[in-house]
Amino acid sequence: MSKRIGITILLSLIGLTLLLTPLQAKRSQDIYYQDQVAVLMYHHIHDTDTSSSTITSKLFQDQLQFLLSKGYHFISLNEFKQYLAGATVPANAVLVTFDDGYQSFYTGAYPILKSLRVPAVNFVITTDLANPMGSYIPSMSKDQIREMTHATNFIDIGCHTDNLHHKLPNGQAALVGRLDGEGGDAYKQRVLKDTQACVGKLAGLTDAPLDVMAYPYGITSPEATELIQQAGIRYAFTISPEMATRSADHLLIPRINAGSPGITPELLDRSIQRRVRAQPGSAPLRVDAAAAAAQLGGSASAEGGVLRLRLGQEAFTLQVNATTATRGSSRVKLRQPVLREHGQVTIALDDLSALIGQPLVYTPATGTVAVRVAPSVK
Structure with a gap:
C-alpha cells in the first residue's frame, strides 16, 4: 500500500485531519x-x-x-x-x-x-x-x-x-x-x-x-x-x-x-x-521508540539490535547504531542513528517525523509524542 494511504490510515487512528496546501507540501528540508x-x-x-x-x-x-x-x-x-x-x-x-x-x-x-x-x-x-x-x-x-x-x-x-x-x-x-x-x-x-x-x-x-x-x-x-x-x-x-x-x-x-x-x-x-541564536553542542531530541509508536496509534518491538515499527499500514525495520531504515524494499536515510540507551531503543524525533511524513511535537511534562494539529477551517 502506498505511503499516502498508510499515512491516511495513521491519521484516522489518532483522530486528526491534516490539511496541507500544495505549497506547504513542497517545503525545503533545510x-x-x-x-x-x-x-x-x-x-x-x-x-x-x-x-x-x-x-x-x-x-x-x-x-x-x-x-x-x-x-x-x-x-x-x-x-x-x-x-x-x-x-x-x-x-x-x-x-x-x-x-x-x-x-x-x-x-x-x-x-x-x-x-x-x-x-x-x-x-x-x-x-x-x-x-x-x-x-x-x-x-x-x-x-x-x-x-x-x-x-x-x-x-x-x-x-x-x-x-x-x-x-x-x-x-x-x-x-x-x-x-x-x-x-x-x-x-x-x-x-x-x-x-x-x-x-x-x-x-x-x-x-x-x-x-x-x-x-x-x-x-x-x-x-x-x-x-x-x-x-x-x-x-x-x-x-x-x-x-x-x-x-x-x-x-x-x-x-x-x-x-x-x-x-x-x-x-x-x-x-x-x-537573529538566530547560537546553539553550540545542541543535540537532537530523542524519544523512546516503543512509547512514541504506541502514542501514535502503532506498535514497536525490539529484538537484539533490530527495531520494528508499525504505524498504520507502514512497517519499518531499523538497526541500532545505523542511520538507515527499510520500508518494504526501499531504504530511508536517517539524520541520527537509532540508539539503545538505558534499556530503551531511542530515535530522534525529527527522524520519526520523517518516517511517518508528519510533523510531531513532544511534550516533556507528559512525556507524549503527537502529530501537530494542522491549521484547519472548521
Missing part, C-alpha cells in the same frame, strides 16, 4: 534553527494606504509563500505557549502577530492566512470595539473577530490595552507614564482596570484563554509588567528584534518587524537568519 521561534510583527495590510507600518496584500502573501518555500514552519499561539512550557516546535518555527485590531486584518490578511493555513494572533485595542468605523484606521468589529476565531483553529486574539494606546502630554506612553498629579496607587488602579477591561471586552469573542498582550509601541516598565500580570496576562510581546527562546522572560517576548513596505520576502528571510 534547517536554519531549532528550539527557538521567529515572532513576526505586522500592523496594517492595505493596497492603497501607505505608512511605515503598512504593506500591500501582495507583499504579505509573497512573504508568507517565500518563507513556506524555504522551509519555515508557521505555528499557532497555543503551540507557542506550549513551547514556552517545554514542548518542542518544528525547526524554523515562526509565529505571526498583528497589532491594533485593524479591519484590514479581516479584509486583507485573513483571506491570505486562511488560504495558506498560516496561524496568526491579533492584539486588539478594545475601546475601538464600540465604534469600529470611528477610529482613524477602521477597526474590526466583534462579529468579524468572532467569525475568524470560531471558523478556524488558527486565528487568535489578545490585548493591546483597552484605552492606553496613546502618548501622554509629557510624551510618555500611557501604559507606563503618569498623568498630571497621579499618585502611585491611582496609576496602579488605572493600569489594572484597563487590562481587566481589555480582557473582559474580548471575552465571548474566542474560546481560547485571554492571557496575551502586546505593549503599545513596545514600551513597558517593570511596574507596568507586574501590573498586567496581576490582571491575568501571562505572555506579553515587545518590539525587541530578537528570536524568542524558552528561557526568555514570558512577559518580555521579542518580535521581528515584518510589516514595513521595504521588507521584501528575501530581506525578511535574511532578517530572521541574522
Whole structure:
C-alpha cells in the first residue's frame, strides 16, 4: 500500500485531519534553527494606504509563500505557549502577530492566512470595539473577530490595552507614564482596570484563554509588567528584534518587524537568519521508540539490535547504531542513528517525523509524542 494511504490510515487512528496546501507540501528540508521561534510583527495590510507600518496584500502573501518555500514552519499561539512550557516546535518555527485590531486584518490578511493555513494572533485595542468605523484606521468589529476565531483553529486574539494606546502630554506612553498629579496607587488602579477591561471586552469573542498582550509601541516598565500580570496576562510581546527562546522572560517576548513596505520576502528571510541564536553542542531530541509508536496509534518491538515499527499500514525495520531504515524494499536515510540507551531503543524525533511524513511535537511534562494539529477551517 502506498505511503499516502498508510499515512491516511495513521491519521484516522489518532483522530486528526491534516490539511496541507500544495505549497506547504513542497517545503525545503533545510534547517536554519531549532528550539527557538521567529515572532513576526505586522500592523496594517492595505493596497492603497501607505505608512511605515503598512504593506500591500501582495507583499504579505509573497512573504508568507517565500518563507513556506524555504522551509519555515508557521505555528499557532497555543503551540507557542506550549513551547514556552517545554514542548518542542518544528525547526524554523515562526509565529505571526498583528497589532491594533485593524479591519484590514479581516479584509486583507485573513483571506491570505486562511488560504495558506498560516496561524496568526491579533492584539486588539478594545475601546475601538464600540465604534469600529470611528477610529482613524477602521477597526474590526466583534462579529468579524468572532467569525475568524470560531471558523478556524488558527486565528487568535489578545490585548493591546483597552484605552492606553496613546502618548501622554509629557510624551510618555500611557501604559507606563503618569498623568498630571497621579499618585502611585491611582496609576496602579488605572493600569489594572484597563487590562481587566481589555480582557473582559474580548471575552465571548474566542474560546481560547485571554492571557496575551502586546505593549503599545513596545514600551513597558517593570511596574507596568507586574501590573498586567496581576490582571491575568501571562505572555506579553515587545518590539525587541530578537528570536524568542524558552528561557526568555514570558512577559518580555521579542518580535521581528515584518510589516514595513521595504521588507521584501528575501530581506525578511535574511532578517530572521541574522537573529538566530547560537546553539553550540545542541543535540537532537530523542524519544523512546516503543512509547512514541504506541502514542501514535502503532506498535514497536525490539529484538537484539533490530527495531520494528508499525504505524498504520507502514512497517519499518531499523538497526541500532545505523542511520538507515527499510520500508518494504526501499531504504530511508536517517539524520541520527537509532540508539539503545538505558534499556530503551531511542530515535530522534525529527527522524520519526520523517518516517511517518508528519510533523510531531513532544511534550516533556507528559512525556507524549503527537502529530501537530494542522491549521484547519472548521
